[in-house]
Amino acid sequence: MTKQLTVAIVGATGAVGSKMKEQLIKRKFPIKHIKFLASARSAGKEIEFDDKSYIIEEATPEAFEGVDVALFSAGGSVSAKLAPEAAKRGAVVIDNTSHFRMHPEVPLVVPEVNRGDLAKHNGIIANPNCSTIQMVVALQPIREKFGLSKVLVSTYQAVSGSGVSAIEELRTQSEQWDAGKDVEANILPAKSDKKHYPIARNVLPQIDVFTENGFTYEEMKMINETKKIMHLPELHVAATCVRVPVVSGHSESVYIEVENDATIQDIFNVLKDAPGVVLQDDISQQIYPMPIYVEGEDPVYVGRIRQDLDNKKGFHLWIVSDNLLKGAALNSIQIAEAMLEDNLL
Numbered sequence: 001m002t003k004q005l006t007v008a009i010v011g012a013t014g015a016v017g018s019k020m021k022e023q024l025i026k027r028k029f030p031i032k033h034i035k036f037l038a039s040a041r042s043a044g045k046e047i048e049f050d051d052k053s054y055i056i057e058e059a060t061p062e063a064f065e066g067v068d069v070a071l072f073s074a075g076g077s078v079s080a081k082l083a084p085e086a087a088k089r090g091a092v093v094i095d096n097t098s099h100f101r102m103h104p105e106v107p108l109v110v111p112e113v114n115r116g117d118l119a120k121h122n123g124i125i126a127n128p129n130c131s132t133i134q135m136v137v138a139l140q141p142i143r144e145k146f147g148l149s150k151v152l153v154s155t156y157q158a159v160s161g162s163g164v165s166a167i168e169e170l171r172t173q174s175e176q177w178d179a180g181k182d183v184e185a186n187i188l189p190a191k192s193d194k195k196h197y198p199i200a201r202n203v204l205p206q207i208d209v210f211t212e213n214g215f216t217y218e219e220m221k222m223i224n225e226t227k228k229i230m231h232l233p234e235l236h237v238a239a240t241c242v243r244v245p246v247v248s249g250h251s252e253s254v255y256i257e258v259e260n261d262a263t264i265q266d267i268f269n270v271l272k273d274a275p276g277v278v279l280q281d282d283i284s285q286q287i288y289p290m291p292i293y294v295e296g297e298d299p300v301y302v303g304r305i306r307q308d309l310d311n312k313k314g315f316h317l318w319i320v321s322d323n324l325l326k327g328a329a330l331n332s333i334q335i336a337e338a339m340l341e342d343n344l345l
């Protein structure tokens with residue numbers, strides 16, 4: 001019989017936490033007991049799960065007593081403080097924030113790519129950045145067959161990637177536009193930065209704040225995390241991350257260079273059978289992935305595959321996935337499932 005586990009969701013009221021609840025039910029994760037943790041603001045409020053009502057508790061170190069798996073998505077500072085406390089009490093932490101991702105002792109895992117890294121954990125496993133996850137799921141099967149030397153990506157990222165308050169901001173701004181009122185911006189492009197710009201009827205070439213080298217933190221996450229997950233420290237990666245007025249579903253235009261000769265049919269054949277990938281590419285029928293059609297769906301969708309006109313080893317791909325699912329909640333639950341199967345839980 002499958003082991004039954006005590007699960008905690010930290011950040012249960014948030015955009016990612018809500019999807020974690022849905023995924024646990026949908027995937028029939030073996031739950032003996034579940035607890036929902038959030039800030040003191042939500043403690044004492046009710047939350048629905050599988051047709052039952054639960055009381056939200058404040059996330060404190062003691063709340064993790066007896067927990068087997070703690071799914072964290074409450075921001076980096078909460079993970080920094082509480083993930084070690086949960087691990088100390090015997091829980092395996094699967095952390096959605098960026099806090100531990102580049103820590104050398106913390107595995108950063110996308111099960112389709114580097115499941116084997118889970119065995120090296122010391123109580124904390126990091127779930128990668130949403131735009132990185134969907135990209136590496138599509139690139140890994142190509143890399144396995146033809147090698148990979150370069151990845152240049154531009155993203156078109158949905159507002160839900162910035163939490164429930166950003167979804168609300170897009171809705172409010174759209175209403176303000178329609179009513180002919182002044183448009184108010186308080187959250188995007190980055191809540192902690194000096195200026196805020198409207199996302200309704202706009203695109204923002206900034207996600208997160210800027211680093212000293214001119215790339216944003218979001219772009220640096222894609223660059224560094226791709227190399228770590230794929231175990232390719234020398235891979236040439238560059239990213240431009242852009243926020244677009246889409247509620248859910250991140251899209252990416254990706255240019256890659258492979259090491260061995262490949263034809264466009266080779267790339268099609270590899271992606272057709274790749275785990276977690278759905279090939280949606282028939283330009284004669286205008287078939288290609290789009291964010292509104294992938295919302296609520298598990299896979300990573302790939303289309304618009306083209307061989308570069310000047311470099312035979314260069315290929316262009318269009319990659320779309322639900323950022324709250326494969327980009328966050330689903331990947332976390334798949335990590336927990338893989339650990340259960342591999343007797344790591």
Ligand SMILES: NC(=O)c1ccc[n+]([C@@H]2O[C@H](COP(=O)([O-])OP(=O)(O)OC[C@H]3O[C@@H](n4cnc5c(N)ncnc54)[C@H](OP(=O)(O)O)[C@@H]3O)[C@@H](O)[C@H]2O)c1
Nearest residue numbers: 011013014015016038039042073074075097161163164328
């Ligand atoms: N959205 C995405 O696509 C995505 C993808 C991957 C990773 N992530 C990461 O996941 C984290 C959450 O993202 P989100 O989009 O779900 O944000 P969100 O919608 O703003 O939700 C934040 C959650 O954190 C809780 N929280 C805030 N402060 C807390 C505290 N001091 N102690 C305990 N809980 C606290 C909130 O609880 P209250 O309701 O009580 O305030 C809420 O449940 C972020 O670190 C984000 O970078 C997000």
